[in-house]
Amino acid sequence: MKDTPGWASPGSAPSDGHEPGTSGPTEPTDAKPAETAAPDGSAQPTAASDPAQPTQQPSDTSQDAGAKWSQEQPPAAQWSAPTGPTAPGQAPPPPPAPGGWGSQPPAGPAQGPGWGGGYAGHPGYGGWGGPPPAAKPGVIPLRPLGVGEILDGAVSTMRTYWRTVLGISLTVAVVTQVLVILLQGFVLDDNAGSEALSDPSASADEVTRALGETMVSTTVVFLISLIGTVVATALLTTVTSRAVLGRPVTTGEAWRDARPQVPRLFGLIFLLLLITFGVLAVGALPGILVGVAGSKGGGIALAVLGILGASVVALWLMIRFSLASPALMLEKQTIVKSMSRSTKLVRGSWWRVLGIQLLAGIIANIVAAIVVLPFTFLAAALSGDGVGGFVNGTGDLGWTFLIISGIGSVIGSMITFPISAGVTVLLYIDQRIRREALDLELARAAGVQGYSTGATPGS
Structure with a gap:
């Protein structure tokens, strides 16, 4: 990601011994302006003429005129439009600035705010190219972020601090997946439920029992995965916040920093799940009451709506x-x-937050699916009735299937954990930069020069 503007190379230095700011002849001259002959034979006024030099007469040959034309050109990188005659008593116009028309100021020592309205520590900015690029001590520039910069920041965190990020993700994913495999292999019987649901001749009691077992199995797996996600998010939040400042953090340091807040984080996730299921239950309640009253068809339709x-x-x-x-x-x-802080930060940006979260989730899950699906089909091919039995729901999902598919799930979690946690943290930082000028605090914490005086480049 490139944050600096695409500067052209500065103009070349003045040549022929002329110094910047040196003016032409200081004494007025009463002589007529010298004229030189252009290559086409027409007389043209000379841009810079010497009063002590004899005036070129129109009777010169075209060869001499061409030679003098080439000799009397202005020095390189100082070309200006030809000027008219200088009136007696009037000083000639000053020479053009070094570097020629339209060039940027030459590189030099850092200029203060008086240089064309520029910022301290950034010479030549202000009147020439706008404000300087924002400071970037870590994985993101310290200014309001775009969608691509948020996604790139999450990936850059994973790439720059891969030992810590992948170590956390791998540890959490392995622990949760081992628990899931053990429960599915010894306690949860997914095969019985799958067979009953796929059997057209199954009775209503068998279908109800199968649905109940499937819901219990899904809920247990979901809760275990949720616990792993909460722990990974807590640790990766600390890593991402340090990565914004350009400071590495070890897994032990991340855990020591996050440990006091982990119980509250579990409480927050539980409360959010309770709110979600409560809202859904309230929406389905009228349909359930109508169905209990005797109108099953109307109750089902109302419950769905x-x-x-x-x-x-x-x-x-x-x-x-x-x-x-x-x-x-x-x-x-x-x-x-x-929760109140989140409400204030999201207010007015609900659609933007939704879009970025949705895009990050789609990208992470697509990448994870590319990794998980080959392991799933390999596991199905090596166990039970093969891939055909797995697709039809009649295969035996034994230990071979659980272990091989579990390896794929671990690799997929190593990808989804850092991306989802990183995007959420960077969205939070971005919203605080936009609303609370958090970039100033982050720059001071990172030791960026110039922020102590109140300069806010890029924000």
């Missing part, structure tokens, strides 16, 4: 509270205050 409407409300609330996790971890806030 109520759940759809409640899903919209739940999504709206989840986006409003989506920045509560980094607020809780980085500001050391309580659960309620972190």
Whole structure:
């Protein structure tokens, strides 16, 4: 990612012994302006003539005129339009600035704010090319971020601090996946539920029992994965916040910094899940009551409509509270205050936050699916009835399938954890930069020069 503007190379230095700012003849002359013959034979006024030099007569040959034309050109990089005659008693116009027309000022020592309105430490900015680029001590520039910069910052954090990031993601993913495999292999019976649901001749009691077992299995796996996600998010939030300042952090340091807030983070996630399921239950309640009253068809239709409407409300609330996790971890806030902070930061930017979160989720899951699917089909081919049995839902999902597919899930989690956590943290930082000028505090914390005087380049 390139943050500096595309400067052209500065103009060449003045030649022929002329110094910048040196004027032409200081004494007025009463002589007629000297004329030289252009290559086409026409007389042209000379841009810089010497009064002591004899005036060229029009009777010179074209060869001599051509020679003098080439000799009397202005020095390189100082060309200016030909000027008219200088009136007696009037000083000739000053020579053009070094570097020629349209060139940038030459590089030199750092100039202060008086240089064309530029910023301290950035010579030549201001009147020439606008404000200087924002400081970038870490993975993002310290200014309001674009969508691409947020995604790039999350990936850059994973690439720059890959030992810490991948170490955290791998540890959390391995622990959670081992628990899931053990539960699915010894406790949860997914095969019985799958067979009953795929059997057209199954009775209503068998289908109900299969649905219940499937829901229990899915809920247990979801809770274990959620615990792993919360822990990974807590640790990776610390890593990303340090990466913004350009400071590395070890896994132990990340854990020591995040450990006091981990219980609150679990409470926050639990409260958000409770709000989501509560909103959905309220939406489905009218349909359930109508169905209990005797109108099963109307009750089902009303319940479906109520759940759809409640899903919209739940999504709206989840986006409003989506920045509560980094607020809780980085500001050391309580659960309620972190939710309030998220609401204030998201207000007026709901669609933007939704779009960035959705885009990051799609990208992370596509990359993870590219990794997980080959392992899943390989596991199906090496166990039970092969890929055909897996696709039809009749295959035996034994230990071979669970272990091989679990390896793919671990690799996929190593990709999704850093991206999702990094994007959330950088979104939080971006919103605070836009609303609270957090870039000033971050620059001071990173030791960037010039921010102590109130300069805000790039913001």
